Amino acid sequence: MTQPxxxxxxxxxxxxxxxxxxxxxxxxxxxxxxxxxxxxxxxxLAPKTPHFPAKAKRVIFLYMDGAPSHLDTFDYKPQLIADDGKAGKYGGTLWGSPFEFSRHGDSGLWISELFPNVARHADDLALIRSMHCDQPAHPSAMVQMHTGTSTFIRPSLGSWVVYGLGTENENMPGFLSLTPPAAGAPSYNSAFLPSVYSGSRLGRGSGRRSGPQKAIDIDNPNLSRQDQRRQIDFIQQLNRGMLDRSTGSQRNIEGVIESFELGYRMQDTMPQLMDTSQETAQTLQQYGIGNSATDSFGRQCLMARGFVEAGVRFVEISYGIWDHHSKLSENLPTRCEAVDLPIAGLLKDLKERDMLKDTLVIWGGEFGRTPNRQGRDGRDHINKGYTLWMAGGGVKGGVSYGATDEHGYEAVENPVHIHDWRATILHLLGLDHEQLTYRHAGRDYRLTDVHGNIAHDIIA
Incomplete structure (x- = not known):
């Protein structure tokens, strides 16, 4: 696919x-x-035909900012527990998980006690336990996860998806980013793609203090809708005059013209979709809304469901902070409690609305944590092996794909590089990652660059 x-x-x-x-x-x-x-x-942003029949129509990406410990959540390592206190193969002292694991669902997936509600959906999950990436530092790993590179400014995953497929609601952006990381512009940036494919940010910061979601500058208290329309028409006339006088490609100006029109239309649609007051008490409880521990993330998950139901193509929710170099035994349960019930509520809600089958839900962080103890009660960064999971959208449920070594240090069975993960996501959406390209600076670029192998074994 070349530029439109x-x-x-x-x-x-x-x-x-x-x-x-x-x-x-x-x-x-x-x-x-x-x-x-x-x-x-x-x-x-009009809907576009995929390269081949798609299994997923939309994506909800639950990005756990700061890298959750796979060894304490979804990657059960009995040998690590048995070797607790011994010297590790690569130095340090091994630390077996202090949390209990048990089997769940008909599939018998091993899941930690920290996710009791998500565990009820074990038969919907595809655990990818052999993820690996190139960067062990948060900023570079976050950028690589979202864009495919840690060294250049490139379009984000969500921007590529909307570029390839468009959206199904002309009054909404195709890509929404809820509480992105403080330095997370690359996670929703369109880079050299037209700016209309950028993610629209809702809220600020993915930390524990994330407040109620708000669309920035969605309303204008100083002008009526009629006066706004007159103002925009005047500005658009100036913009189009500049286009007519210019030579060569002027994608930035074209993007501004489209964004102004979209922003005007959003004033009616966005507030309605963000209003949860019409939801039933049962639905609010299902997402954990009203509970101080789960309210913030629960509201974001409920809004994400509303957004994709209304035709938004890609929604990302960022939630931190999972960087547990210390006090892991105390802080990791708190983090997990905040997201466990809302995620389970989202999966249940999507399934009851017959949407899970074509909505791809993704959970995970930028890398994993070491099997070695850091200090008294922490784990350091590790990028050689960790776990992500997917559900719905054409993925097999109740499967564990790939594996790390007996201590969880590195991927040793069916390793899935971050390029492979993105290629698989695009494939589920009906997009060939080798054909989804955009001409820039004299060559065709793609999300996976010159890499990427599809993990066919997790596809239903």
Missing amino acids: FSPIASRRHFLRSTSAGFGYLAFAEMAARVAAAESSQQNP
């Missing part, structure tokens, strides 16, 4: 060409082509 047709650029070319001496027939033929293209493709 631009009706605005074509209009400029059309006007210049006709003024240079096109005959009447050529003039009419070009006018008809431009008009047809404008009628079908003038909205870059």
Whole structure:
């Protein structure tokens, strides 16, 4: 897939060409082509046909900012527990998980006691226990997870998905990022893709103090809707005049024009979708809303369900802080409690609405934690082996794919690199990661660069 047709650029070319001496027939033929293209493709967020039949139509990505310990949540290591206190193969003192694991569901997946509610959905989960990436530092690993590289500014996963598929609600962005990390612009940035594919940020910061979600600058208390429309029309006239006078590609200006129109339309739709007052008491309880421990994340999960139900293509919820170098035994249970019930509520809600089958839900952080004890009660970073899980959207449920070594240090069976993970996500959405490209700086770029193998064994 190359960059989409631009009706605005074509209009400029059309006007210049006709003024240079096109005959009447050529003039009419070009006018008809431009008009047809404008009628079908003038909205870059319009739904697009995938490369092949898709299993998933939309994505909810639950990003656990700070890297949860796989060894204490979803990667059961009995040998690590047995070797607690011994010297590790790579130095340090081994520390077996202080939390109990047990089997769940008909599939018998091993899940920690820290996720009792998610564990009830074990038969919907595909645990990828052999993830690995290139970076052991938070900022670079977070950027690589979202964009495919840790060294350059590249479009985020959500931006690529919306570029490839568009969205199903013309009054909403195709990509919403709820409480992204403080330095997390790369996680929702469109980089060299047109800016209309950038994620729209809701809320600030993914830490424990994340407050109620709010769409920044969604309303204008100083102007009526009629006056806003007049103001935007005037600004758009100036923008289009600049386009007509410019030469070459002006994607930034075109993106601004589209974003202004989208922002105007969002004023009616966004507040309605963010309003949870019409939900039943049972639904609110199911998401943990009203409980101080789960209210914040529960509201985000409930809004995410509303957003994807309304046609938003990609929603990411960031939640931290999972960086437990100390006090893991105390702080990890608190983090897990905050997200466990809301996630289970989301999965249940999607299933009851018959949406889980084509909604891909993803959970995980940027890397894992060491099997060695750090200090008295902590684990350090590790990028050679960790766990993510997926549910719905065409993934097999109740499966454990790949494995780390007996102590959970590195992936040794069916390793899944972060490039493979993104290629698999695109595949589930009906997109060929080798064909989803965009021409920039003289070459075709893609989300997986020159890498990526699809994990077919987790696909239903």
